[in-house]
Amino acid sequence: MRRAMATLTIVLSTALAIHAQSPPTSGWSAAAVVGGGTTWVDEGQIGNGAVAGGRLDRRIAGRTFGEVSIDDLRHHRTGGFNAEGHTTLFTGAIVQRFGHAAAQPYALGGVTVARHSGTFGFVPASKISLAESTDVGFVFGGGLAVRAGGRFELGPEARFYILNADADSSPAFASWFAGRIGFRF
Numbered sequence: 641m642r643r644a645m646a647t648l649t650i651v652l653s654t655a656l657a658i659h660a661q662s663p664p665t666s667g668w669s670a671a672a673v674v675g676g677g678t679t680w681v682d683e684g685q686i687g688n689g690a691v692a693g694g695r696l697d698r699r700i701a702g703r704t705f706g707e708v709s710i711d712d713l714r715h716h717r718t719g720g721f722n723a724e725g726h727t728t729l730f731t732g733a734i735v736q737r738f739g740h741a742a743a744q745p746y747a748l749g750g751v752t753v754a755r756h757s758g759t760f761g762f763v764p765a766s767k768i769s770l771a772e773s774t775d776v777g778f779v780f781g782g783g784l785a786v787r788a789g790g791r792f793e794l795g796p797e798a799r800f801y802i803l804n805a806d807a808d809s810s811p812a813f814a815s816w817f818a819g820r821i822g823f824r825f
Contacts, residue, residue, distance in 0.1 A: 725758015
């Protein structure tokens, strides 16, 4: 994972030097995130794993943006209790950026639909069960968008999800921290 992030940073840094004289942007942007996160059910953690996702946003007014995103958060836990699976998060959020500098902190909040699929159970007892659910919830988070050239943005982003889990095996909470790479067009 670290090699992939380092390679991606080098490639983007090279591209930024080429596109440093880009024209002004239209208010749309597309971005990708890659990082790691944790998933919990109502009784505890069901594992850590990688997160990858994409987002599209549009300026609503000033420094306020509407965003739609899709993120895939994996989880894996071993020991007496085993769990493995993934949650796909479909999110609509309002993003508020602060300041006019080349590095803008931002906060976000919105709603999400979480589609979870995985297995869980106690391995010594050979009781492994399938878990599948679709739940709704809320998301909040923030990050830092650092402009690099006229069109590119790099920075960290963190999100926390609170889900209305209908079953004990459904995720009730999820969080992740990732690197964000965006392109304004």
